[in-house]
Amino acid sequence: MRQDALPPAFVVGLGLIGGSLVRALAPHTDVRGWSPGEATRTAAAADGFAVVDDLRAGLERAATDDALVVVATPVPAFPAVLAAVDETAPTVRLTDVASVKGLIADQVESLAPRARYVGAHPMAGTAHSGWAAGSADLFRDAAWVTCLTEDSDPDVWAAVAALGLQVGSRVVPTEAPAHDRAVARISHLPHLLALALAQAGAAGGDLALSLAASSFADGTRVAGTRPELIRAMCENNRDALLDAVDDALGLLGVARGSLASTGSLVKITESGHAARTAFEQRGSGLEDVTLSGDDLVDQLLAVGAAGGYVTGLRATDDGWSVAARYPADND
Amino acid sequence: MRQDALPPAFVVGLGLIGGSLVRALAPHTDVRGWSPGEATRTAAAADGFAVVDDLRAGLERAATDDALVVVATPVPAFPAVLAAVDETAPTVRLTDVASVKGLIADQVESLAPRARYVGAHPMAGTAHSGWAAGSADLFRDAAWVTCLTEDSDPDVWAAVAALGLQVGSRVVPTEAPAHDRAVARISHLPHLLALALAQAGAAGGDLALSLAASSFADGTRVAGTRPELIRAMCENNRDALLDAVDDALGLLGVARGSLASTGSLVKITESGHAARTAFEQRGSGLEDVTLSGDDLVDQLLAVGAAGGYVTGLRATDDGWSVAARYPADND
Known part of the structure; x- marks a missing residue:
């Protein structure tokens, strides 16, 4: 259609x-x-x-x-x-x-x-x-x-x-800055971590690569992307990526310290598992809404910020009627 | 059979x-x-x-x-x-x-x-x-x-x-210590990086999770493993895992410094891509060999260390004849 x-x-x-x-x-x-x-x-x-x-x-x-x-x-x-x-x-x-x-x-x-x-x-x-x-x-x-x-x-x-x-x-x-901050975390940081993991794994030599199974294969998949493409994405989003890298370094540093001092990884395993679960459940609980009016741009931005998205557009006499999916609990 | x-x-x-x-x-x-x-x-x-x-x-x-x-x-x-x-x-x-x-x-x-x-x-x-x-x-x-x-x-x-x-x-x-060092790099480190990535992504809020696609999904997959199973693996392999984490932190820290100071990610992108390529090509160039004799254990260890593996066993009058795959250039 x-x-x-x-x-x-x-x-x-x-x-x-x-x-x-x-x-x-x-x-x-x-x-x-x-x-x-x-x-x-x-x-x-x-x-x-x-x-x-x-x-x-x-x-x-x-x-x-x-x-x-x-x-x-x-x-x-x-x-x-x-x-x-x-x-x-x-x-x-x-x-x-x-x-x-x-x-x-x-x-x-x-x-x-x-x-x-x-x-x-x-x-x-x-x-x-x-x-x-x-x-x-x-x-x-x-x-x-x-x-x-x-x-x-x-x-x-x-x-x-x-x-x-x-x-x-x-x-x-x-908005562009919000986009750049988001993709730094969900696209550019995954590429950097995959590149580091690939190297740390290969540093284990032939035995390590021989034993590597799905956790290593999945974790390094995007390291197979052409280096110039990764550079174009990441280097052009420097400030947002630095913030995301610093977050990851902080989380890993705390986990490293906890493992070294107490032997426990309870915090990173539970928080990381909860975060992955939030990712798996994203988009659940969205309901259909219709946007229109003079503040349409503000309404659209609210939808995007809440994890919602637009599903349809219809021209009306005085602008646009926009169909969207929006979290029920944000109404 | x-x-x-x-x-x-x-x-x-x-x-x-x-x-x-x-x-x-x-x-x-x-x-x-x-x-x-x-x-x-x-x-x-x-x-x-x-x-x-x-x-x-x-x-x-x-x-x-x-x-x-x-x-x-x-x-x-x-x-x-x-x-x-x-x-x-x-x-x-x-x-x-x-x-x-x-x-x-x-x-x-x-x-x-x-x-x-x-x-x-x-x-x-x-x-x-x-x-x-x-x-x-x-x-x-x-x-x-x-x-x-x-x-x-x-x-x-x-x-x-x-x-x-x-x-x-x-x-x-x-040998057990070599196994533990290898799996720290290709199994336990991937779990820690996935946990950190899941959290750094979720910290970007609903917009970030809404935009997350395959690089984030693959990079965080094993963060969905039950926390107690990840802890049992990682905490019981503390020393080897600490070495692997320190390697990853070092690689990421150098990349972060380079991005911040010169804007370039040339080193991590090229080295990481080469490492991923080495992983994808593991096991190529293996040839069939047969092991036997008094120093069988040493021969077996050499096969494993080189990225090879055993494919068959046959009892002989004075021990075992072992079929294996072994890199041609190590012969």
């Missing part, structure tokens, strides 16, 4: 995320794509998708169509893309799918300040990358984070949210 | 590991079981397995049959079981399946010193426990660690190894 607010889209970058988005959107809206790589453009066109050969021509067309421009390049390529947006389609509707949001918001503010921007981050991925790795199902049941400020235009947010809903995601409204 | 050296067995403790062992062995050898819990004994008997109602009667029968006694109780119950062995079946063939081996070897030495003991540790488990959770397939393709000393009797080792081979495991010979 096509989302009401779904705009035409121009996807800049056809790697895993951009390529999956083109595949997922093409049956439902007019979607074009561009990649700096000629081989990638050729592959996408050969697969039957609409590809433009020139970034600026694509941006001009997006401006004409009032399409949503989705920047899906690696983070280092953002400044050049945003400069092209500002030159060619300065007031276009703009979003992106980068895994850090404060940095990108700052870049948009300085390089494409007239763009109508609402940043996004689909919490989906695989160990693979590139056009060929993409899949129309990549975003199904994932969180599609949308970043609002008090100045955000609800209409632009609705277009970005419609994109996420169309590809099967839960749309989570939040 | 029945292993040549497979002895009759008496399994003391019918939880996940003991219960799985009874199920896996019953088609191939005479196996009896005992549990301190009457309900467990009733359930095992109802499932068609041979259950004895009294620990001492079972041990007496094991001595008569020259059965291998397998202690599969929780670690805190070991002293009582070993005292019963020493009273009732003092020179019986004895093994165990506890996840720490130095501590158990010390307890056997002091409480059942006449027993012919070779400790073992099957690297298998699930999140569940108890008789009902058991499965005859639990040990398939797992490492079955066997702990030797220079005084070990090859005949007793062969009986313990035959048990592991019969249930489908790779039999890894090593």
